[in-house]
Amino acid sequence: MRTWRIFFVLWFLGLVSGCGQEPSALEAALDAAGNNRAELEKVLAYYSQNEEDSLKLRAARFLIENMPGHYTLRGKTIDEFRNRLDRDTAEYFARKTMDILLSEVVGIEPCPEREYDVRHITADYLIRHINSSMALYRCFPWYKNIPVEFFFRHVLPYRIDHERLDGWRDSLQPVLQEECIISSDVRQDINEARKYLNLKYDFGLTFSTSEFNEFYGQSQNECQYLYLRYLMWYRGLGLLYSMDYFPCYANRNGLHYWMANIDTQKTGLRVEKNPGNGRAAKVFRKTFERNPTVSPRKST
Secondary structure (H helix, E strand, C coil), X not given: CHHHHHHHHHHHHHHHHHHCCCCCHHHHHHHHCHHHHHHHHHHHHHHCCCHHHHHHHHHHHHHHHCCCCCEEEECHHHHHHHHHHHCCCCCHHHHHHHHHHHHHCCXXXXXXXXXXXXXXXCHXXXXXXXXXXXXXXXXXXHHHHCCHHHHHHHCCCCCCCCCCCCCHHHHHHHHHHHCCCCCCCHHHHXXXXXXXXXXXXXXXXXXXXXXXXXXXXXXXXXXXXXXXXXXXXXXXXXXXXXXXXXXXXXXXXXCEEEEEEEECCCCEEEECCCCCCCCCCCCEECCCCCCCCCCCCCCC
């Protein structure tokens, strides 16, 4: 009888401790997907079939684990704005940047809806995105010198803010072959990409819709607008870049955005642009990766 009681106590304690464990980030994301769980599991199963896809499987896990909380803003006013934007004659990346900036316009939609990725994204979209992204990873020889986690954080994400999901990366794929920017030197690749992009895309392009011209005229000289376009270009080309910002200066009004890229020689971030003319305040970086909440240190 005593042996039975000891076994029962041990079993119960194991059951309680097991129930108290936090689910993994992957399982939490799959649970949050609800009826869309099958689409996410389809992606994981797709890359689990062959050992040579192990890195793509890691990429899929990274995207799915960090997917909760990401969404597309929806609403009658926003959708009408986007429909008119699609019909405009401005080049694609000008219109795409406008779509991204919609989330920054206060009051554009009285009660905006959030179409959460984890509940709406399709397996076909994710698989196509991962395949095109990892093709970039294998293009550049200098990627072997840096941890793959840098690629996951700065190139792999499929969205920048709360814009619509589309195949924006596909628009830049031909550049790699046409302009031959691939080399063994990341700095040379960045310089070649910058020259090509400045020649191909005119920042002064105007929209055929007056409403967009007014919005564009207010935004095109702002650092946020400029660097959003560069961020899409560089990420689409497979170059390691991030956009940092502070929402206000420490000594005057205004905010500032600037670009930072990975320095492969030091395996760290190098600020490319001077962060404004005022005194910098706390610097933020909007990432796809979910970051832990900072808790205040307990006094001793």
